[in-house]
Amino acid sequence: MLRHLSYILLILLVTFLSCSEKGPESTRLTSGDQISYNFHIRPILSDNCFACHGPDENKRESGLRLDNAEGAYAALKENPGAHAxxxxxxxxxxxxxxxxxxxxTAKMPPSESNLKLSPEEIDLIKKWVKQGAKYEPHWAFLPPVKTSLPTISDPQWVNNEIDYFVLAKLDKIGLQPNEKAxxxxxxKRxxxxxxxxxxTEELMKSFKEDESEEATExxxxxxxxxxSFGERMAVLWMDISRYSDSYGYQDDNxxxxxxxxxxxxxxFNKNLPYDKFITWQLAGDLMPNPTKEQILATAFNRNHKYTEEGGVIPEEYRVEYILDKTxxxxxxxxGMTVECAQCHDHKYDPISQENYFEMYAFFNNTPExxxxxDVSVSKPAKHPIMWVEKEDLKGILNFVNHQDTSKIMVSVMEDYKDSLRRTFVLDRGVYDQPTTEVFPSTPKSILQFDESKYPKNRLGLAQWTFSEENPLTARVFVNLMWQEFFGAGIVRSAGDFGMQGKLPTHPELLDWLAVDFQESGWDVKHLVKKIVSAATYQQSATSDKKKMESDPDNFYLASYPRIRLNAEHIRDMILASSGLLSKEIGGPSVKPYQPEGLWEAATSGRGELAEYRQDQGDKLYRRGLYTFIKLTSPPPKPIIFDGSNRDVCEVSRNRTNTPLQALAMLNDPLVLEASRVLANKLIGEGKEYEEAIQEAFLRIICRTPKVEEFELLKEYYQEELKRFKQKPETILETVNAGEFPLDQYSNSPETAALMQVVVAIYNVEEAITKT
Structure with missing residues (x-):
């Protein structure tokens, strides 16, 4: 059996290539090209020089600053007759x-730094200096501009504006895009x-039969x-908002x-404009006459870890909570890594420690x-709180899925009404080392905080965030959406648009989309539809030797990238294709199958979560979005498939390939149960095994099997059928996976054999990969 299973997996396996961490070439230079500080020189200086010759005055060596023209052109402190x-x-x-x-003794970077410039980098710096050494403001701090569409080689290929920018880049590097998928x-994609x-099978049938030009739209x-759109988008936002169902730390209740x-x-389902979506989360409680919905949204700020342990210093942890919010x-x-400035001026970006605590001040006026x-039983929420009551569920909070009559406590934001907590720069970021007093403000290098326009509170911060002049907000969200659909953003460091972040592969496209997003009224569905309607998105995922050699990481999108599904969506695919999926939306988190002893090994032994109590019935078949997240012991399968730990904000996930992932797909009780349920259903409907195999393949892979694939699967079925007929005592042991009830068809050799075929199909790489 194992020999044949391995053979099937080998034949059907499609290699998944993870994205490289190596950055893209910003341009293909020729001898006459103008060298750009932003796209050619700054990355070299930032990686090799700014730690000692950058914005951080306290760490600056020899008084030399290379991150701006004023410092670089000035006479050297130790040799006034010379200039850097x-x-x-x-x-x-x-x-x-x-x-x-x-x-x-004179070489830079110094040998003890373990940094070294390549000959190509040295040559670039020489050319740049020769061309005038022109400095430019950091690209991400300049407001985005909606440039005119570039001239391209094949206007017939494009579907919308996105494709002009992508094809223009491909034209420059001598590649052609793929045909439509x-x-x-x-x-499926x-x-x-x-x-x-x-x-669904119905959707596949109707789309296949629709031959109109508008079929895809x-x-x-x-x-x-x-x-389901809102549920899918919420997976990303739960990572960003560090949502969990426990408090973390030792007791972790x-x-x-x-x-x-x-x-x-x-x-997301209502298509709340992005500016409102964020404003309510930052400062819904500070809106004029705030509704309970707006206040509930501020739970975004309160999702961080909390300690429940006696003996801690309350102020130390209060400061930790405000740092997390900031x-x-x-x-x-x-999209800025300002946390680097908590203890000292940022070494790479023009953000001082004072700037950091000015931002911190926006969140520092809460009575939290x-x-x-000392509580023996964990409170479900920490003050300030909001009660979700029965009458709310019939009115403004009718989207909250609460089935019983009890009230729910949610941690939300609130500011002191009649006083203002003073904020100080903390020496080295230590909670009990206040120095200079500061007031709410934002880094001038990004955009001046206009006190005549904005109140000096979280609502003012939200208004500044969505100012027409703010250069970052629209770019950052557009990039997040691009990352969701292409596996990597136009800026591959999605949480870092600063000096150490990756350069955009298509800067003009990023800016065009950012401005278009703003012009649409921050319409999220408009942005999503724009991206998935593009020919760039709809092209096939096949590649060839030339593309692999010219652009091995597919930075320039000459083909659609092959992307493994997120952990939650792997679970959802298995549940949906097998017919097990519960379609209930929202509500409390659920506890599906999990190996015994994991929680108990990572707990203090106190409180409601000291012991894992698996759910039953339909709760076992909820979407991955609803899986209970205990911070000290996150669910194992999502972690195996690179899910977020949820202890801090994460804007992107790794995508790894490990043996544990293969083992999980082969042995997870849910995969085995889903395979048995689907096999049982097909046998119960009276389908012959050939038809059953084809339908199972269609439901899981979303296409009909090729001839050679079909022959292999039929051969495997016959082999397994023979084995189970010879050893009928092994049938029940095989099919008795999971808690979905067995029926009259379950204990048959035909069901057991078909179940093994379905397991094999679930383990095909294509099953968990977007192609």
Whole structure:
């Protein structure tokens, strides 16, 4: 059996290539090209020089600053007759002398730094200095501009504006885009991207039969209108908002923030404009006459870890909570790693420690405490709180899925009404080392905080965030959406648009989309539809030797990238294709199958979560979005498939290939149970084994099997059928997986054999990969 199973997997396996961490070439240079500081020189200096010669004054060596023209052109502190850079004169520029010398005592970067410039990098710096050493403001701090569409080689290929920018780049590097993907593969891709679920057989049939020019647009609109769209988008936002069902730290007891998750699903389905979506989360409680929905949205700020342990210093943990709020806002909403400035001025970006605590001040006026007292039983929420009551469920909070009559406590935001907590720069970021007093503000390098326009509170921060002049907000979200559909953003460091972040592969496209997003009224579904309607998105995932050699990481999208599904969507695919999926939306988190002893090994032994109590019935078949997240012991299968730990804000996930993933797919009780249930259903409907195999393949892979695939699967079925007929005592042991009830067809050799075939299909790489 194992020999044949391995043979099937080998034949059907399609290699998945993970994205490389190596950055893209910003351009293909020729001898006459102008060298750009932003796209050619700054990345070299940032990686090799800014730690000692950058924005951090306290760590600056020899008084030399290379991150701006004023510092680089100035006379050297230790040698006033010399200059690091003399525009147009490489021979007189000390930087050229230092990076080319063979004298180890003078060479830069110094040998002890373990940094070394390549000959190509040295040559770029020489050319840049010769061309005038022109500095440019950091690209991400300049407002985006909607440039005119570029001239391209094949206007017939494009579907919308996105394709002009992509094809222009491909024209420059001598590559051609792929043809449109196979119709059924495109449907699978769209369905997984827009709902997190594979297409139903009915949807596959109707799309296949629709030969109109509007067929794809109609299916996109149908999927965007599906309630599953909000659930799919909420997976990303739960990572960003560090949603969990417990508090973390040692006791790690239960919390009740799940009505916030219901709100996120509702907001995406309702297509709440992004500016409102974020403003309510940052400062819904500060809106004029705030509704309970707006206040509930502020739970976003309160999803961080909380200690429930006696003996802690309350102020220490209160400060930790405000730091988390500040870091989450900056990383997720404006794409900056400001946490680097908590202890000292940022070494790479023009953000001082004072700037950091000015941002911190926006979140520092809440009556939230660091520790609420010695409690033997965990409170479901921490103050400030909001009660979700029965009458709310019939009114403004009718999207909250609460089946019983009890009230729910949710941690939300609130500010002191009649006083203002003072904020100080903390020496080295230590909670009990206040120094200079600061007031709410934002880094001037990004955009000046206009006190005449904005109140100095979280609502003012939200208004600043969505100012027409803010250069980051629209770019960051557009990039997140691009990352969701292409596996990597136009800027591959989605949480870092600063000096150390990756350069955009298509800067003009990023800016065009950012401005278009703003012009649409921050319409999320408009943005999503624009992306998935593009020919760039709809092209096939096949590649060839030339493309692999010219662009091995597919930075320039000459083909659609092959992307393994997120952990939650792997679970959802298995449940949906087998017919087990519960379609209930929202509500409390559930506890599916999990190996024994995991929780008990990572707990203090106190409280409601000291012991894992698996759910029963339909709760076992809820979508992956609803799986209970205990911070000290996150669910194992999502972690195996690179799910977020949820202890801090995450804007992107790794995609790894490990043996554990293969073992999980082969042995997970859910996979075995789903295989048995699907096999049982097909046998119960009276289908012959050939038809049953074809239908199982269609439901899981979303296409009909090729001739050679079909022959292998039939051969495998016959082999397994023979084995089970010879050893009928092994049938029950095989099919008795999971808790879905057995029936009259379950204990037959035909069901057991078909079950093994379905397991094999689930283990084909294509089953868990967008192609």
């Amino acid at each position: 850079i003399v525009p147009g004169k490489p021979a007189q520029s000390e930087i050229i002398s230092r990076i080319t010398t063979t004298d180890e 196979d119709k059924m593969l495109l449907l 769209l369905s997984l991207d827009l709902t997190g679920l594979p297409p 109609k299916i996109i609109d149908k999927l965007l209108d599906s309630p 239960i919390r009740t923030q799940w009505p916030y998750r219901d709100w996120v699903i509702h907001a 870091n989450t806002y900056s990383k997720a909403i404006i 405490q660091g520790y609420e007292g």
